[in-house]
Amino acid sequence: MSYQVLARKWRPRNFAELVGQSHVVRPLVNALDHARMHHAFLFTGTRGVGKTTIARILAKSLNCETGVTSTPCGICSACKEVDEGRFVDLIEVDAASRTKVDDTRELLDNVQYAPTRGRYKVYLIDEVHMLSGHSFNALLKTLEEPPPHVKFLLATTDPQKLPVTVLSRCLQFNLKRLSLDEIAPQMQKILDAEGITHDAASIKLLARAADGSMRDGLSLLDQAIAYGGGKVAEAEVRAMLGSIDQDFINRLLQSLAAGDAGALLQAVADATEYGLDYEMLLKELLLSLHRIALAQADPALAGEEGENVLAHARALSPQDVQLYYQIGLLGQRDLPFAPDPRSGLEMTLLRMVAFRPVEAGEVRASIKPVATPTKQSPVESRGTVAPAAVAPVSAPPVTAPAASPPVSAPVVRSASIASTKWSETVAQLGLAGLTRELANNTTLESHADGAMTLILDESRAQLLNKDREAELKQALEKYYGAAIRLTVRLGRPAEETPAKQKDRLQEERQQAAVQAITDDPNVRALQEKLNARINPASIRSKV
Ligand SMILES: [Zn+2]
Incomplete structure (x- = not known):
């Protein structure tokens, strides 16, 4: 059995099966039930919303062997032939491919003849606006004095191109896009x-x-x-x-509302795994921010995803939405210049968090001289993006001043090769919990002839007990594949312990992240143009 496409297999066979368009179906059903059918209908609307389907159901309603009805039987030969697309008195014309006046004349010449099979001849002229001027005149003449056995069903995606003389002779129905x-x-x-x-x-x-x-x-x-x-x-x-699920955008918006840079970066990592397009992701985020801004100006404008949009509109301040939008726009513009699209997206999202204004009250409590009241506030200057959406602001939302000292270039202390090697060994022991903590706070003093001595940082002495020492010994023996006499001594390690090394690397990464944000030309532009300040506490390095 050959596969039949779903759109054909599930094409509605009667008005009851038709999804949506009840504002069109109701008057048609009434007209059929009361035998007061107009002779010409014009259906407008975009492609695939049901114009042809409605026309076919009408053809059956008018020609069903049980009589003119809004509920055609679907089993008589007339109904079956319409369903199978071979009913001789349903004449379907695609005006887009038949614009010559002769063709239309030929078509309309036959209007005078009585129907071959049924009660009515039904003409379905799709994309009727594509008819030439002469064809329109030919059609118009027929519409002025239609024979009683003819019904015209005209369809168009572009009713503005139709002459008013045609429009005035048709009952017009606008088919809606389906929700x-x-x-x-x-x-x-x-x-x-x-x-x-x-x-x-x-x-x-x-x-x-x-x-x-x-x-x-x-x-x-x-x-x-x-x-x-x-x-x-x-x-x-x-x-x-290749599309971005709204749930994914929701996740980004929630992370932005929470100021959670780590969650944003995780989202980008997941986007990479799903194979999402970074440019599309940023575009969808901007579209969502636009909808949120509209909803903040007037909740009635929340649109199709109403509840979802309103939830974000409540969670984010109008200033934040404007700021994210502006940063997102700049990010979109600069995406082609980023070393790679992923890092471009990451920087854009991090920038949104880095520039998040703090509460006005908080600003007043913590600083005085940073904001100069004579200057235009950042929000007012951002208002050029979408003035209608900017809510009145009581105080200039200036980002809190850096509590931390000025950031200097990362200091790279070279760890000794021995301590790096021991860190790598510990990482591969497969330890967990406090035994791992114990190992992470030791350095290797000596390892020779089956005897190993570790120095445990004396400030972490409480980590040492017999059970953990035994577990560590076992893991080391497994790792080296040989028996080991293990001694753990308390002391002040001369080398860097794995725990200390991890802290240092984390600190260096953090400084590098702060530096990268500070050096970013877009960030500088925002600082200069919008009087923005970086909040270093909001920058988190990717681990
Ligand atoms: Zn029938």
Whole structure:
């Protein structure tokens, strides 16, 4: 059995099966039930929202052998032929490929003849705005004096291109783009009926990607089923769409609200693992920030993802949203100049956290001379981005001054080769808990002829007990593959212990991160243009 695409297999056969467009269906059903059918309808709306489907259902309603009805039987030969696309009295014309006046004349000449099979001849002219001027005149003449056995169903994505003379002779219906809540349940229903394994997250992703069109949505669903080898799973769908899940953007926004640089960097690491596009990620983040700013100006503007957007609108201050947007825009502009896209994205996100303004009250409590009130406040100058969205600000949000001393270039003390080697050995012993702590606070004094002496930092003497010493001995014997007589002495290690080395490296990385932020030209630009200050406590190095 050949595979039939879902959009065709699941094309609605009657008005009850049609998803959405109830504002169009209701008047059509009423007209059919009361036998007061207008002779010309114009359906406007983007592709894949149901224009042709509605026209076919209408053709069945008018020609069903049970009589004119809003609920065609679906089993008589007229209904079946319409469903199979071979009903002679349903004449489908794609005006986009038939613009010559002769063609249309030929078409309209036949209007005069009675229907071959049914009660009515139904003309469906798609993309009717593509007809030439002469064709329009020919059509118009027929619309002025239509034979009683003819119904015209005109469809267009661009009604503004239609002459008013045509518009005035048609009943016009504007088909809406379908919402997520209309597309997703239909996908769910189809997958259930087809017995295809799926998850809610995949459906959400696909329904969003459908962008208001059920046909596009079902076509994507076909692709997802093929891509996933007969099942629909989130990871594959995400890879297929190359799109960024809103959940991922939510995660970034929450990390920004919490000022958590570590979480942001982890998110970027995960994005790398998922194979997400960094540029797209930044773009989606900017779009979300825009929606949040709108919602902060007026909650009614929260849009489709209303609840989600409002939650972020509450969690973030309008100033922060403006700042993140501005930094994100600069980051997007500079992304091609970054050494690589990932580091460009990382720096942009870190910058957002580094520049986060602190609460106005906090500023007043901790500093006086930093903010000069005569200067334009940072928020006002940022207002040029989206003035409507900037809420009134009571005090200039100046970042808290650095509590720490000025940052100097990282001091690199060369650790001795012996201590580095011992650190590496300890790291490979596979120890855990306090026994690992014990090992990390020792240095190797001597190791010869099966005798090993370690010096335990005397300030950590409490770590030493018989059990841990035995466990350490066992691990060392396993590592060296030989019996060892272990002695652990308390003392002041001359070399750097692994624990001290780790602290030092962490400190050096931190200083390097602060330095990188301080040296960044974009950061400097923000400092100069927006009167911003770096909050060093907010910078965390990647471990
Ligand atoms: Zn029928």
